[in-house]
Amino acid sequence: MIIEDDEIIANELSKLLENNNYEVIILKNFKDALREIFEVAPDLILLDINIPFINGEALLQDLRKESNIPVIMVTSINSETDEALSISYGADDYITKPYNPNILLLRIGAVLRRTKTNYNTNGNELTYKELKFDYQKGIIKRDDIEIELTKNEMIIFSYLLNHQNKIVTREELMTTLWDNSEYVNENALTVNISRLRNKLKEIGYEDAIDTRKGLGYILS
Amino acid sequence: MKFSKYFKDNLYKLWLFIAMMGLNLLIFLAFKVDRSVILSSTFLYVLSFLLILFIPYFRKKKFYDDLLANIASLDKSYLVLETLAKPEFYEGELLYQALYEINKSMNENVRLIEEHLQDFKEYIEMWIHEVKIPLSTLALISNNHRDKFDKKAKLPLKRLEDYVDQVLYYARSENAEKDYLIKETDLSKVIKNVGLKNMDDLLENRIDYVVEDVQHKVLTDSKWLEFILGQIVNNSIKYKRDIASSYIKISVQDEEKRTTLIIEDNGIGIKEADLKQVFDKSFTGENGRNTNKATGMGLFIAKNMCKKLGHKIAIDSKYNEYTKVLITFAKDKYYDVLK
Structure with missing residues (x-):
């Protein structure tokens, strides 16, 4: 739920979030904000400090x-x-304008992961088809094949998994890596992705990550 | 109060006395007065002259001497009136009263200017918050409508944000009141935020952001430190060399009494002649003149902020080799005890 009195920002924010598979509601009635919040019962609130009637x-x-x-x-x-x-x-987090949209999305993801136990990125195991991804140990396994991933590969793979069937830009991957204190450059990102591809190939998922020229990557 | 000057100032009294004494002598001689009378009256003349000369001198000397000495020793000499006892002679009273009135009117003036300054600062802060709203809108729109919005728009947008921030922190750091909050801060988090903020710029310029082990905590205001570090990183980006492997390396040196944050780049460096002045207001130096992008404010504001926060900032450089900025944080023993 977005609580923001600047209409353009509220609309653009909601577009950004919807593009990233979130369901968005913009608060309409600032006078009776609390009641509307309880009616909607959102998973997360983005709350602007400067709003009418009540700050x-x-x-x-x-x-x-x-x-x-x-x-x-x-x-x-x-x-x-x-x-x-x-x-x-x-408050669970505090973000200052003007924000970088990618960072905003990362923070939202982080707060949701922290606060909601059944959110899909929580838990130590993610799955992709028959592949199991143990985030804690940093390994992917299928049947009895186990392959270890480096930290960067893990970050990239889990981001792709969380955005399956959706184009992920290099910029998003880059921001996620840097947000995890992995300050890689363009070359390193390319190398990491090709290594990850090779490892997925070894385990039987060739072409799992597809390159969309000029747009980014997609895991399908 | 010097006696010689005082005496010179009162020389007319001496002439007056001598003239009176002379006249008196003539009268005494005309009336054939006895010699002993002449002698004793001359003695009285001389005595009364000396008294008239010295009594006021000693009455005034203390007040004026204190006044001058206190003005010289106070670093805020306009406060001198507070340090003086009220004089007990008329001239002194007049001076004292005049000084008091002047002081009062000056104080009022200063207060007015301070009020104006405060109003201006509040307006600037408000304006900055206002301007950030359309900036955020632009950032969101450019992200949501990539088809219509060129990716190239991101960098000038970031520049715009940086300049706006510079004004904000200038206003804050120049302000007398405390606008910061010092608490234990993770250096790694500050370094990460600065990295994320400058990521596009760094990648675009092919500069590696190399961060060594920085898992240290220091006492600072994290927002202020982020700004300071941002200025240094911005400079490194601006003044990079055209070589294959540009980098900005950030490391931390932890000692018993202090922690030092070291930001080193292999950019064009700073010539020795310019090195001493880089923290001066509006100083751009040769590098700034050559690139034409310098306001000369970044490091000046950074230095001011460091001063307020109690950190030391120093710079070292070799032209065409490297620039190294060191920020030193003191460790607070008292704080350790509290923990």
Whole structure:
């Protein structure tokens, strides 16, 4: 759920999130925000601090009295004090405008993973067809073949898995890697992807990752 | 208060006395007064002259001496009035009163200017928050409509954000009041955020962002440090050399009493003649003049912010080889105890 009074931003945000397979609702009635929130019962709220009638921080305080819905504060005020204040009111994360859309998506994913136990990236095991991916151990296995992945390959593979059948841009992969403190360059990304492809081939999934020229990669 | 000058200033009194004494002498001689009377009256003349000369001198000397000495020793000399006892002679009272009035009117003026400055600062901060809204909108639109929006638009958009941030932190760092919050901060997180923010720029310029083991915690304001580090990384990007393997290497040196963050690049470096001035306001140096992209504010603001946060910032460079910036954080023993 998006709580944001700037209509263009709210619409573009919702487009961004919908493109990434999230269901989005934009809050309409700021006067009675709390009731609308409870009616919708969202998995996560993106809350702008500067909203009409009641400010974001006050709304967050009211909300926290009754609910633990994850909240990411979104604000154009970039200051440690405000951040500390928001976190103390119970915000799960704090993002400052102007945000990088890829980073915003990563943060949303991270908060959801942290707060919701049955979210699909949680748990130590992901599957792709008959392949099992043990994130904790860093191995992929099918039947009795086991192959170890490097940290970078794991990051790339799990991102592709979470966005299966959808084109993933190099930029998204790059942002995810850097967000995990793996500061690779363009060459290294290409090398990592081709290594990952080879490993998938070894385990029997040749051509699992397809290159879409000028767009990115797709795992299908 | 120097006696010689005071005496010179009062020389007319001496002439007056001598003239009076002379006249008196003539009168005494005309009336054939006895010699002893002449002598004793001359003695009285001289005595009263000396008294008239010295009594006011000693009355005033203390006040004026204190005034001058205190003005010289105070670093805020306009506060001198607070340090003085009220003088007990009329001239001094006049001066004291005048100084008091001048002080008061100056204080009012200063207060007005401070208010203006504060208003201006608040307006700038508000303006920056306002301007960030359309900037976010643009960032979102450029991301959502890749077909219509050239990817190239991202870099100028980021530049725009950077310049806006520079104004914000300039306003904050120049401000007298405390605008930061010092707490324990993960260096690795700050380095990651700066990396993410500059990722496109770094990749576009083929500069490797090499981060060594930086799992250290320091006492700082993370937003401020992110800005400071951002300025340094921006400079490294701006002043890279045309070589195959450009890099920015970030490492941490942990010692008993301090932690030092080291940012090293293999860019064009800074000539020795310019090195001392890089932290000066509006200083661009030869590099800045050659690239024409420098405002000369980045490092100046960074230095100011470091000063406020209590960090040391230093720079070392060899032209055509490297530039190295070191930021030193003190470790707080008291804080360790609290932990």
